[in-house]
Structures are given as C-alpha cells and as structure tokens.
Amino acid sequence: MHDQLHRPAITVHDDFTICRCDWCETLLSPDTAVCSSCHSTEISRTGSPGCGSIVSWTVVEVFASRTSNDRVPQTIAIVALDEGPWTYAWITGAPRANGKAPIRVRYHHMIPGEPYPMFVLQATR
Template identity: 45%
Template structure:
C-alpha cells in the first residue's frame, strides 16, 4: 500500500491508462506488479503505457457477493489476458466470454470498489482491435 491507503493498482487505474513495466537491462516488457525481470532477473524496471488490448488466455466464472440493494452471489468472469505487448495480466471480464475464449479484449477503467482492484477488460469484435 502507498501513502493514504491507495494501492499501486488503484493509482494506475486512476490515470485511465494501463501501465506495464519494462526492464531497463534487457527491455523485456512485464506485467504491472512484477518486482524483477523474468528474463534477466534485473530489478531496475520502469513503468510504460500499454495499448490496453489483448486476448483471453484463460477464464473462469466465479460467484462473488453483490453490493448494493441486491445482496447474494453474482457470476463474474476472472481471466488471464495476454496483452498485445506480451505480458499476461489477471483481470475481470465485462460481459459474456464467447467460445473460443481467445477473443480480443480492451481495457476499461472504473472506480475502485475493493482494496485490490484488477483491471476490467471488455470483449471486442475482431475488427475493433
């Protein structure tokens, strides 16, 4: 957590830009929360913007407690998305995931409702990439 109780993921989402990391030693692009480079084990990383587009590698429907007036469990899709730049990120998927699940997705930004917010991606038609 950072000062004021805001997490690093929330800071990135507030900028309405998905930030990933690049290793300063070997230029490998990495997921947002990596502490060291998976290629060279370097620890000097810089944040760089992602295009926010990728494809679903894996997904699963889970049931989460609803907020607001309608209490109870609601189905949500959690997924691993491979960004077009290469890194994989954990994310929520907005909407139904059609089969095959490797369909294109684009990141969207929404206000945080939990302490640790994952980015939210929406399924896009292939021509919208």
C-alpha cells in the first residue's frame, strides 16, 4: 500500500471525482454511500476540479515498502473541497501553517490500491 507513496513522480493525472446524490443533487465526499441530506443510496460520480483547503493534518510514519521495516513520515489531511465536501487525502510536501491563511491544495493522482487520493500543495501568492 504505502510503497506507492515513495516512487518517483507519477505523470498520470487521472480525473478526480466526488459523489452526487441522484435525488437531491447534494455533492458528497468521494467515498460516500448514503446521502447525508436525504439518506438516499442512489449516488453517482461527478467530476471535480479537486482544489481545496486543508482543514487538519497530521504526520504519520508508514513503512517505506511492503518488504521494508524502515518507516518514513507521510502527511495525511482532511481537505475541504471548494465544492463543499470534505475528503481524506495524502499530501505531497509538508504543510506549513502561515497564520490565518488557508493551506491550499489540488488533486494530483490516485495511488493504485490506496483509498485516499494524493494532493499537492499549491503555491501561495
């Protein structure tokens, strides 16, 4: 699972999708099975630009590969997407809190076999 996190940069930028309730059209996180507004289970996928702000993050130590006992730090975060839903995501780079300004991120790619997408930090202006 985590050996994919440390390979050289992946150039595939597959599309990022979130969920949308077929009944009330509420936008939902990518891993939603039941609508939080109307409780419908009729959920579809819809495209998303994949931009948002980090709500919270932590650094965890994960195994460098499936065959290694070495651990490396990785950042996992809760990202509030600009469309509204929140999602868990791995973050490339180390977020740095800079006062009250939100830490902006954008979707980069999915990691094969990993449930959470990889996001990258956006440059601040």
